[in-house]
Amino acid sequence: MKLLVTGGAGYIGSVVAAQLVEAGHEVTVLDDLSTGHADAVPPGARFVQASITEAAPALEGMDGVLHFAAKSLVGESVAKPGLYWEHNLGGTLALLDAMRAAGVGRIVFSSTAATYGEPERSPIVETDPTRPTNPYGASKLAVDTALSAFAGLYGLAAVSLRYFNVGGAYTAGDGRVYRERHAVETHLIPNVLAVALGQRESVNVFGTDYPTPDGTCVRDYIHVADLARAHLLALDACAPGEHAVYNLGSGTGFSVQEVVSVCREVTGHAIPAVVGERRPGDPAVLVASSEKIQRELGWKAERPEVRDIVADAWAALPR
Numbered sequence: 001m002k003l004l005v006t007g008g009a010g011y012i013g014s015v016v017a018a019q020l021v022e023a024g025h026e027v028t029v030l031d032d033l034s035t036g037h038a039d040a041v042p043p044g045a046r047f048v049q050a051s052i053t054e055a056a057p058a059l060e061g062m063d064g065v066l067h068f069a070a071k072s073l074v075g076e077s078v079a080k081p082g083l084y085w086e087h088n089l090g091g092t093l094a095l096l097d098a099m100r101a102a103g104v105g106r107i108v109f110s111s112t113a114a115t116y117g118e119p120e121r122s123p124i125v126e127t128d129p130t131r132p133t134n135p136y137g138a139s140k141l142a143v144d145t146a147l148s149a150f151a152g153l154y155g156l157a158a159v160s161l162r163y164f165n166v167g168g169a170y171t172a173g174d175g176r177v178y179r180e181r182h183a184v185e186t187h188l189i190p191n192v193l194a195v196a197l198g199q200r201e202s203v204n205v206f207g208t209d210y211p212t213p214d215g216t217c218v219r220d221y222i223h224v225a226d227l228a229r230a231h232l233l234a235l236d237a238c239a240p241g242e243h244a245v246y247n248l249g250s251g252t253g254f255s256v257q258e259v260v261s262v263c264r265e266v267t268g269h270a271i272p273a274v275v276g277e278r279r280p281g282d283p284a285v286l287v288a289s290s291e292k293i294q295r296e297l298g299w300k301a302e303r304p305e306v307r308d309i310v311a312d313a314w315a316a317l318p319r
């Protein structure tokens, strides 16, 4: 297929773009490089530096869109909600309009566990209530809602993939390594590994008084290579007039303390941890049931172990 990958110069989008190229698709990456890197665009993909609000020319002749481009810092979204509504909802609506004008009827969208907010039960299934606790999650949920409406009204074929906590790195067949490298890094694993690299003194543990076994937040970590494969399955499964939603996690929860311990084992570094205040808006436990995507699309995590996720992220870091 001829595919447009928005945000394909970013962490997850670049891995998906690489896998799409490897699978023989004709890939164009559209990215404004606000948080991405031009050298993350895989060889073999065309690169257009532009915003998703200017996607019309790049959409000509496309069979589908994989839409990763977004603002995705929870804390920033609380401080600047307008920015998140404008980029994540406004930007996506502009993209959907341009797709319609160009006759592009297929989209796979990066949704998030943050659409659920504080869950009532664990693991979370797709039919559980969606009550986001921050504007980031709310803006992503609004896009999910818009996709349902566009599927019903215009026959769009849409899939929303609700990622839980993504980690690890991907080594493509040509040996190129695709990894997480954000100028502003909020995610746990890269922050912990930065201590082992000597780039930070210690890692902050945000809260030890949660109602969890060791008092720290529990999350469901998924390997970026496994996550990326789900996009290729979703792309094939897209059906006109339907909007499908799938959770993507490994189904097992790990606490912040457990992740720090695994990072110590993998790196052999003491990694000092400093206990700090809770981070506002963090639910205690977020664990996915990915049964629906396993059942309907045959997806299965090949590297579900946190140790492998951490080891791959660690091996990919330049020293």
Ligand SMILES: NC(=O)c1ccc[n+]([C@@H]2O[C@H](COP(=O)([O-])OP(=O)(O)OC[C@H]3O[C@@H](n4cnc5c(N)ncnc54)[C@H](O)[C@@H]3O)[C@@H](O)[C@H]2O)c1
Binding pocket: 006, 007, 008, 009, 010, 011, 012, 013, 030, 031, 032, 033, 034, 035, 036, 037, 050, 051, 052, 053, 067, 068, 069, 070, 071, 072, 087, 091, 110, 111, 112, 113, 162, 163, 164, 165, 166, 167, 182
């Ligand atoms: N990393 C995670 O754990 C996680 C979890 C759930 C959902 N997500 C979602 O997955 C997607 C990718 O996340 P990531 O971690 O790879 O982020 P990232 O910041 O590495 O990638 C996003 C890319 O989009 C580009 N971009 C941003 N706004 C743009 C715009 N208006 N026009 C064109 N390009 C734009 C950026 O330059 C960047 O290359 C995002 O939509 C994010 O919300 C990520």
Ligand SMILES: O=c1ccn([C@@H]2O[C@H](COP(=O)(O)OP(=O)(O)O[C@H]3O[C@H](CO)[C@H](O)[C@H](O)[C@H]3O)[C@@H](O)[C@H]2O)c(=O)[nH]1
Binding pocket: 072, 073, 074, 112, 113, 114, 163, 164, 165, 186, 187, 188, 189, 191, 203, 204, 205, 206, 207, 217, 218, 219, 256, 279, 282, 286
């Ligand atoms: O330096 C850090 C960083 C994180 N944490 C804790 O580690 C856990 C994981 O935090 P991340 O920032 O790595 O990820 P989140 O759980 O906040 O992920 C949420 O935000 C992401 C976007 O950044 C995705 O959308 C994801 O689906 C959504 O659940 C949280 O309990 C957090 O408080 C720390 O203790 N110290």
